[in-house]
Amino acid sequence: MSADSTSANSTSENSxxxxxxxxxxxxTTSTSTTSSxxxxxxxxxxxxxxxxxxxAVDNVNLxxxxxxxxxxxxxxxxxxTTVFNLLTKxxxxxxxxxxxxxxxxxALKSNQIARLGLVRSFQISAVFAHMTALENVRVALQRxxxxxxxxxxxxxxxxxxxxxxxxxxxEVGLREYADxxxxxxxxxxxxxxxxxxxxxxxPVMMLLDEPTQGMGAEDVDRIVALxxxxxxxxxxxxxxxxxxxxxxxxxxxxxxxxxxxxxxxxYESVSRNPLVxxxxxxSDAAEQERASA
Numbered sequence: 001m002s003a004d005s006t007s008a009n010s011t012s013e014n015s016x017x018x019x020x021x022x023x024x025x026x027x028t029t030s031t032s033t034t035s036s037x038x039x040x041x042x043x044x045x046x047x048x049x050x051x052x053x054x055x056a057v058d059n060v061n062l063x064x065x066x067x068x069x070x071x072x073x074x075x076x077x078x079x080x081t082t083v084f085n086l087l088t089k090x091x092x093x094x095x096x097x098x099x100x101x102x103x104x105x106x107a108l109k110s111n112q113i114a115r116l117g118l119v120r121s122f123q124i125s126a127v128f129a130h131m132t133a134l135e136n137v138r139v140a141l142q143r144x145x146x147x148x149x150x151x152x153x154x155x156x157x158x159x160x161x162x163x164x165x166x167x168x169x170x171e172v173g174l175r176e177y178a179d180x181x182x183x184x185x186x187x188x189x190x191x192x193x194x195x196x197x198x199x200x201x202x203p204v205m206m207l208l209d210e211p212t213q214g215m216g217a218e219d220v221d222r223i224v225a226l227x228x229x230x231x232x233x234x235x236x237x238x239x240x241x242x243x244x245x246x247x248x249x250x251x252x253x254x255x256x257x258x259x260x261x262x263x264x265x266x267y268e269s270v271s272r273n274p275l276v277x278x279x280x281x282x283s284d285a286a287e288q289e290r291a292s293a
Contacts, residue, residue: 042062043064044060045096046095047083047086047095064235065251070251072084073239078258137196137200174189174193205235206236207236220245
């Protein structure tokens with residue numbers, strides 16, 4: 001990692017215990033008084049990440065409105081997942097600022113970000129393979145209650161969580177899989193289970209990293225319907241390669257290319273943008289398409 005990155009990381013860690021705690025407290029108390037209809041719920045200003053001279057994310061200004069489903073799209077290597085890693089503090093930024101409801105959260109750690117209600121799913125299924133679907137959701141509920149490390153307690157002490165866990169499985173269409181080991185579930189159902197574990201953390205904003213990756217058409221349709229359903233009353237920021245999914249779900253789209261914002265708008269305007277077409281298809285193919293139009 002470059003000297004800039006190391007310096008940013010050190011500054012973030014040194015300030016977390018003071019700035020992070022005060023920021024989190026201020027955010028908690030101000031959430032109910034912020035005007036969600038005007039200010040973005042999540043915003044970045046000049047967000048940049050460099051690795052040994054390679055700039056993976058370059059001066060990204062992102063604005064996600066409350067209640068929207070907002071997509072982050074772009075060709076492979078555009079920097080989409082790196083942006084997610086920066087937003088959820090799995091990586092420290094080299095430069096720039098991240099704001100949640102108008103308050104800076106750049107100095108917070110990933111667990112503090114999650115406690116504010118910004119909850120992330122991952123590009124690959126991130127559930128416990130040798131636990132049942134019910135047990136996976138129950139673990140997430142246990143984390144929300146702050147009892148994750150009560151190893152000395154009997155498993156029966158968690159039975160009071162079963163009703164809520166089953167309700168969440170019902171919400172994502174997995175009630176019949178409650179007692180099935182996750183390793184035995186179809187891939188699309190595992191991704192739905194991951195959504196259930198995300199919901200168990202009571203998110204204000206869900207960050208979904210390629211939720212339909214590797215799925216067949218039937219599973220894609222199921223996940224699209226699920227995201228529509230669970231997004232009611234929440235904000236969703238998603239990375240997605242499937243443009244059909246984006247067109248069906250998203251209110252706003254930000255297109256990245258080579259780490260920078262290339263275009264922004266609704267699906268119709270973005271899909272007509274010649275720069276976006278060139279980024280996805282290459283200059284020759286885009287020129288041929290324009291000529292034949």
